[in-house]
Amino acid sequence: xxxxxxxxxxxGAVILEVDSSGNASVNVDVEFDASEGINDSNGNELLGFGxxxxxxxxxxxxxxxxxxxxxxxxxxxxxxxxxSVVGKAGGAATAAGGAAAVIGGAGNTSGxxxxxxxxxGAGGATGNGGAAGLLGGAGxxxxxxxxxxxxxxxxxxxxxxxxxxxxxxxxxxxxxNGGSVAIVAGASTGTGTPGSITLTAGDGTSLAGAGGITLTAGxxxxxxxxxxxxxxxxxGVADGTGDGGSVVLSGGDSENGSTGTVGGSGGISxxxxxxxxxxxxxxxxGGSIDLNGAFGGNASGVGGxxGAGSSINLTAGxxxxxxxxxxGxxGAGGxxxxxxGTGGLGNTEGVAGMVLTNxxxxxxxxxxxxxxxxxxxxxAEVIAxxxxxxxxxxxTANYQFPTGANLAAALPATFGVGNAFxxxxxxxxxxxxxxxxxxxxxxxxxxxxxxxxSNAVATDQSAGQFLVRMTAANTFSVTRVG
Numbered sequence: 001x002x003x004x005x006x007x008x009x010x011x012g013a014v015i016l017e018v019d020s021s022g023n024a025s026v027n028v029d030v031e032f033d034a035s036e037g038i039n040d041s042n043g044n045e046l047l048g049f050g051x052x053x054x055x056x057x058x059x060x061x062x063x064x065x066x067x068x069x070x071x072x073x074x075x076x077x078x079x080x081x082x083x084s085v086v087g088k089a090g091g092a093a094t095a096a097g098g099a100a101a102v103i104g105g106a107g108n109t110s111g112x113x114x115x116x117x118x119x120x121g122a123g124g125a126t127g128n129g130g131a132a133g134l135l136g137g138a139g140x141x142x143x144x145x146x147x148x149x150x151x152x153x154x155x156x157x158x159x160x161x162x163x164x165x166x167x168x169x170x171x172x173x174x175x176x177n178g179g180s181v182a183i184v185a186g187a188s189t190g191t192g193t194p195g196s197i198t199l200t201a202g203d204g205t206s207l208a209g210a211g212g213i214t215l216t217a218g219x220x221x222x223x224x225x226x227x228x229x230x231x232x233x234x235x236g237v238a239d240g241t242g243d244g245g246s247v248v249l250s251g252g253d254s255e256n257g258s259t260g261t262v263g264g265s266g267g268i269s270x271x272x273x274x275x276x277x278x279x280x281x282x283x284x285x286g287g288s289i290d291l292n293g294a295f296g297g298n299a300s301g302v303g304g305x306x307g308a309g310s311s312i313n314l315t316a317g318x319x320x321x322x323x324x325x326x327x328g329x330x331g332a333g334g335x336x337x338x339x340x341g342t343g344g345l346g347n348t349e350g351v352a353g354m355v356l357t358n359x360x361x362x363x364x365x366x367x368x369x370x371x372x373x374x375x376x377x378x379x380a381e382v383i384a385x386x387x388x389x390x391x392x393x394x395x396t397a398n399y400q401f402p403t404g405a406n407l408a409a410a411l412p413a414t415f416g417v418g419n420a421f422x423x424x425x426x427x428x429x430x431x432x433x434x435x436x437x438x439x440x441x442x443x444x445x446x447x448x449x450x451x452x453x454s455n456a457v458a459t460d461q462s463a464g465q466f467l468v469r470m471t472a473a474n475t476f477s478v479t480r481v482g
Contacts, residue, residue, distance in 0.1 A: 057081040084119075161202075178218075228273070286341075335414045368426070376400040376441075379410035382468065385423040389452065391434035399425075399436055404443025405474040420469035422481070425452045427463070432456035438466070438478070445471070448480030 017025045037048035057076025064070050074081035123129045136147030153162030168179030185195035201211035217229030235245035251266030275284030296307035316334030343350030368386035369377075374397045381387060382402060391397045401407075408415075427436055431454055438450040455462040465482030 059083060332412060335412050337414070368424075371397070371399060371436075374398045377402055379407045382407060382423055383410055383421070385421065387423070387425045389425060389427040389434075389436040390429045391431070391436065391454075392429070394431060394433055396434065397436045398439045400439045401441045401444045401478065403441045403474075404476050407444075407468075407476060408470070408474045411470075415470065417470050417472060420467055423466055423468060425464045425466070427452045427454050429454040430456050443475040445475075445477045447477055450478075450480065 013027070017027070019025075032049040032051070034049070034051040038046050040046045055076075057074055057078055060071075060073050060075040062071040062073065072083065074083040119132055134149045134151070136149045139146045151164050151166075153164045155161060166181055166183075168181045171178045183197055185197045188194040199213050201213045204210035215231050215233075217231045219228055233247050235247045238244045249268050251268050253265050270289050272287030272289050275286050277283050291312050293310035293312050296309045299306045314336050316336045319331035319333045322328030322330050338355045340353035340355050343352045365386060366384050368388045369381040369384060370388050370390065372390055372392050377387070377399055379402045387399070389397065389399070425436070425438070427434070434454045436452050438446065438452075440446050452464040453460040453462050463482075464480060467479045467481045469477050469479070471477050
């Protein structure tokens, strides 16, 4: 029947029809045994069929119009049916060519959509399980880019967006490792840029804030002495004379505005873990936060020079400028606070922590304010912490402190009750009569000898150190300490 013809039933129904071009049409269901299938023109097996005695579901293959995919879908009596593509004996199951999609079936009425799973084959006996790979297509033979791989949670009609979860499997058995999860950007060639890895939380709306990103190491099992897992963020290793990669933690920018108060930019918080409590015995210690500069590299050859140790810089932000420059005020600079922990309460109170500095303490200080006659010191001059006296009139001089309110206004807003600083007065006059005395003002209490003698005799106390401490709002005590 290569040139046309048909096979019919006794009732005249067409079972098999072949047109003049040799194309065959089958108008009835074709039954196959489990060992049967379809062969190619060489007699080789092309498609085989498995038989399930109580089958209610099946695979449906649908062709497509231009621009649409050919579909292999699960169909049948069940409300939801999965479909699997399985390699033989550890062999891979792959989808190639244009875009490859693994799509769960749509839910019926209120039913959930079907899950999509790409699963490596089970290992035989002691064999490893097969890997499951999602691979973008190879680029063209000349210059085409490789295809991307996108894993995206489903978009809802109304409701929460679908989640994306990438999880290593738990170990099974005694002392078996859990599966790792690796996300690795592609390497570049030549002068190309290596691929990046970007983790971006979902955008917020006018009613809700944006989503966050949390990196959480695994917890130790209850009832054991295991340590919690570590979260490592490590800059890349350099090659040759290149520098190692940096690790940058940046808070988010705030949105610009034209009137009112604009939101502040996001901060960075490094918080050590909370320790466990104890009914009896000793509770756990709070976790520490270490900022460690790296050791300088060693030089092993003759005449070599070891590398410098890395620095640790803590820099508070500058205050914003009033660029109009007419009636506005510049913003205050940020504060760096090193606070030791307080001792815990109890029948015997715990010892408070301390701020420990090892090595040389170096601080920045401007040129001293030079005074040559009696005056009222400004708050800025006191906060600058160094004043020189050289009266020059042959008599004594008085330097009056600014008021407590003026001094408080010039200090950072975070300078509070109990905070203090040291300032210095150096009398450089060599005339015996030209002593200077610090005098009080509103909300300033003076404690100790406030006179700084001239430098006429080597034994004169011609330099003074004074501790300025806030004792209440806009109120200070000034104590001679040296």
